[in-house]
Amino acid sequence: MRINRRTFMLGSAAAAGGAALGISGSRIAHAAEEVQLRAMWWGSNDRAKRTLNVAKLFQEKNPNVSIVGESISGDGYWTKLATQMAGRSIADVFQLEPSTISDYSKRGACLPLDPFVSSGLEVDAFGEDVLKLTTVDGKLWGVGLGLNSFALFYDADAFAKAGITPPGVDTTWADYADIAVEMTKAGGKRNFWGGPYGARYNYVFDAWLRQRGSSLYTESGLGFGVEEAKEWFAYWEDLRKRGGTVGPDIQTLDQNTIDTNCLALGYSAIGMAYSNQMIGYQQIMKNKIGIAMLPRAEKGGPSGHYYRPALIWSVGATTKHGEEAAKFINFFVNDVEAGKILGVERGVPLSPKVREAILPSLNPTEAETVKYVNLLKDQVGSYPAPAPLGATEFDQRVLRPIADELAFERISVGEAAERLVNEGKATVRAG
Known part of the structure; x- marks a missing residue:
């Protein structure tokens, strides 16, 4: 995996992942055939480490795709996203949250994902109500990465x-x-x-x-x-x-x-x-x-x-690789091995299969977050209207x-x- 050194100087996330994140010689020989996806998110060093390790696993299973990961701290993320929107160079996969998905989808930052649902983006198991959390004006603009409150x-x-x-x-x-x-x-x-x-x-x-x-x-x-x-x-x-x-x-x-x-x-x-x-x-x-x-x-x-999608992956409206970007998101939310790497750091997994698979491996703190989400079951109200x-x-x-x-x-x-x-x-x- 190629890493933007500037953004990963904030912590040894890549090294901590224990992964060799370069491209092997055999892959260099086929570099011309590769699809390169840019993925951008904000969060802690731990999130960066988990995200990078899932991207590495995805690359191993999809040798024609490489991921350029970029983690940006604090409000600098939104400044960077605004710059990308102005330059029509939005990251292929980028992170949003419930309070921003409506805003940015209406501003033209996101690609609607509905065309990919029938061709590899598996979301049916999440339940119709969960999909409503990332649906604006009748279109699916992102996929939730977990539930939280x-x-x-x-x-x-x-x-x-x-x-x-x-x-x-x-x-x-x-x-x-x-x-x-x-x-x-x-x-x-x-x-x-x-x-x-x-x-x-x-x-x-x-x-x-x-x-x-x-x-x-x-x-x-x-x-x-x-x-x-x-x-x-x-x-x-x-x-x-x-x-x-x-x-x-x-x-x-x-x-x-x-x-x-x-x-x-x-x-x-x-x-x-x-x-x-x-x-x-x-x-x-x-x-x-x-x-x-x-x-x-x-x-x-x-x-x-109320329950909310903790965080959301969306596909950039300017991407030339929408199918591959949707495939990466699908892997992120549905692959069991990816789920074990991610745990519940981005919320309790939406996939019942992944949720069941990771429960035995959760540490006490992770288990507490699942217990808390379950505690809210009889306490939560309806999900609010999309933010304007x-x-x-x-x-x-x-x-x-x-x-x-x-x-x-x-x-x-x-x-x-x-x-x-x-x-x-x-x-x-x-x-």
Whole structure:
């Protein structure tokens, strides 16, 4: 496999995979006949290692195809994708997520996969409802790589040492605030707090709104108003002033990656992320971590959770090798040996055959993520409408910057709420 050295300097992912990733002499002789696919994703070094090893296995079984792998960290991924779209040179296979697939499919970044379903892309076993998760305007724009949902991670060792009960199934937001403040006090050290300043997490805001009968988006735009935004921001500001959240200088380090989250950095006892990321968190943390649902508005009330495709492979609209790209995706999600390499790092496999095959080989952390997804079975609500155009920009350029300004006390709660709705309406729109 050929590797983009710049992107893999971030970790020894290729070497850690124990694979010789060059092309053998016999293959060089046939290089002119090869199809070369570019695959691009974001994520941890562990994800890179697993992805590269599956690509190597795919190449062994398909000697006429080579994969150029590229892993990009944080928001740099979306910048790179935008550049590729502008230059009409989108990676043949690239990673999306539920909140971005609608946006990017409508912008023309993806190739519809429906023509390949009858010629090698095997998705029938996943179930019709699962395919709806990556269907927009009646067309299939990607294949989910696993199921997950939102989650709350916590430092189980720190909670045990403090003698404080961690958040659980019935924890309310009011309960959570008290727990976070108690953990800050129990930590008894500088630069350590109970939890994150979660006002800037759009997926947590989405769950919060769904618990109250609203939503982050509708098909035509924002699904909430100023008063709901005020309540959201006021909660986090009150908790910050009580000492339950990290300070803004710490929270702004978070680039929506595991290694920049305040929990992983050791600044907090609690973090909020996606359930499949538990594996990545545990790999870089010395203490044992636990997993729980996000708090809810009231005991017994809606959880706000829903099942989502953890991540998605899509095919670039500009590819000249759509059939081979679809074949690679099919291998990724349906091959049992590939499934054993991937585990549940990108979520619980959608293929029943792969899921059954990997269960005996899962380590305790991986097994916990499967247990968590199963726990949600009676807690999840319906999957939301596809995110409208501008959803990615709303997260990166509206919600996060406004939440940061609020945490730094540069604007008031009321100003933050007004701006969130006004700037959100100008950014998010129907396709």
